[in-house]
Amino acid sequence: MKIAIIGAGAAGSICAIELKRRIPSAEVDVYEAGKRPLAKVAITGGGRCNLTNSFEGIRSLGEAYPRGEKLMKRLFRNFGHAETLRWFEDEGIRFVLQEDHCYFPASQDAMEIVNMLCLRMRQEGVRIHTGHKVSTIGREETQGYVLSFEDKPDAFADIAVVATGGCQSKSSQNMLEALGLEIVPPVPSLFSFNISDRELTALMGTVVEEASVTFAGTGFSGKGPLLITHWGLSGPAILKLSSHAARHLADKAWKGRLLVNWTGMNEQELRPMLGTLASAQSHKKISNTHPDTIPVRLWEHILRKAGAREDLRWNELGTKGLNRLVNTLLNDEYEVTGKSRFKEEFVTCGGIALQNLNPSTLETKTSPGLYFAGEVTDVDAITGGFNLQAAWTMGYTVARAIEAKAKAYSVLPG
Ligand SMILES: Cc1cc2nc3c(=O)[nH]c(=O)nc-3n(C[C@H](O)[C@H](O)[C@H](O)COP(=O)(O)OP(=O)(O)OC[C@H]3O[C@@H](n4cnc5c(N)ncnc54)[C@H](O)[C@@H]3O)c2cc1C
Structure with a gap:
């Protein structure tokens, strides 16, 4: 099974690690436009990375997620903030909880998160291709998903995960529009x-x-x-x-x-x-x-x-x-x-409309094997660690769903 993840950000990285752990035989390739993976995570929380929130300061999820409340409610049942903290703690990260309900790594250094995720991707055998921007995603009968780049030959995959972050640039919008999915026009938030x-x-x-x-x-x-x-x-x-x-x-x-x-x-x-x-x-x-x-x-x-x-x-x-x-x-x-x-954090409101996606798996309803995770979807939040939490949750959800699909198609035992 060949899986292509487009975007080595928060959602793409956790998804890649989980996929290799769940389906060791799968070939997982991550294509990242930037020179380094997780460049945005490195600057989150003013360089300290407000990784999640205790959710104790809000009365309802709608307060934190003006877009995506229902979806996040459903996805948090499997991977909410407690599971996220445990996931990172299992990887050796210690946290501090501030009075304002925000969690930061105890080191107060976003690079600790970035380095850990990069190391785990490498250790698990994820292939990371930096400096390669995907310009189109197509589908062929026999080859599955075809990714085209400006600077290298096409790549093929049975499954494609789009985790390209907020889609404010025209090129991102063009790539998504060509998929024929409904896109909620992106506008800035925060x-x-x-x-x-x-x-x-x-x-x-x-x-x-x-x-x-x-x-x-x-x-x-x-x-x-x-x-x-x-x-x-x-x-x-x-x-x-x-x-x-x-x-x-x-x-x-x-x-x-x-x-x-x-x-x-x-x-x-x-x-x-x-x-x-x-x-x-x-x-x-x-x-x-x-x-x-x-x-x-x-x-x-x-x-x-x-x-x-x-x-x-x-x-x-x-x-x-x-x-x-x-x-x-x-x-x-x-x-x-x-x-x-606002220099500390800004996100995109809008993106792939949620009605395109199966709310349990984040697979598109019309293109089997095509998944979306993170800010590229029409989910965004107020400040406080809620945006990264959405990315961790969605990346994890997609990996879990692909594993279930692989099992159903008997690629995996059980
Ligand atoms: C300055 C700043 C500070 C922030 N601080 C916080 C915070 O402390 N807490 C919090 O919860 N949220 C914070 N956020 C928001 C948070 O960083 C994002 O919501 C989160 O990173 C989204 O994760 P993602 O994986 O969806 O996208 P990203 O982390 O943005 O990753 C997407 C990746 O995809 C790559 N990419 C895009 N297009 C292509 C393409 N065509 N081909 C290949 N690769 C592509 C990008 O280069 C990028 O590396 C902050 C945002 C900013 C701008």
């Missing part, structure tokens, strides 16, 4: 927002630990820490919003009205909190008594936007002034003018 409001960006470096952000007129929102940068807003709340609203924002050319709730509270919680502050500090200047969660320079900015004079005291605020302050704290409006790449 980015920060450009906001050309000098008063806001002057506060760069300011962090609010619990904020929420919403796109006006949509149901899309994100909660969590918010960071003011020199170009606008970033941090987990913005990244979550960018992920959940990825397609909507692409349609709007990444422009729109953003509403910021700087408090993480609702009006019913905020008013009594401000009431307590006002009565305890009634003769003091409002600008000198900011809520604990709002840094002083941001508080001054909010007061300016709410129209409160610098020397105004709490007992001079009045009902109208209080209403303006509440409204600014809960619905502070900014014009988003574009997006910026």
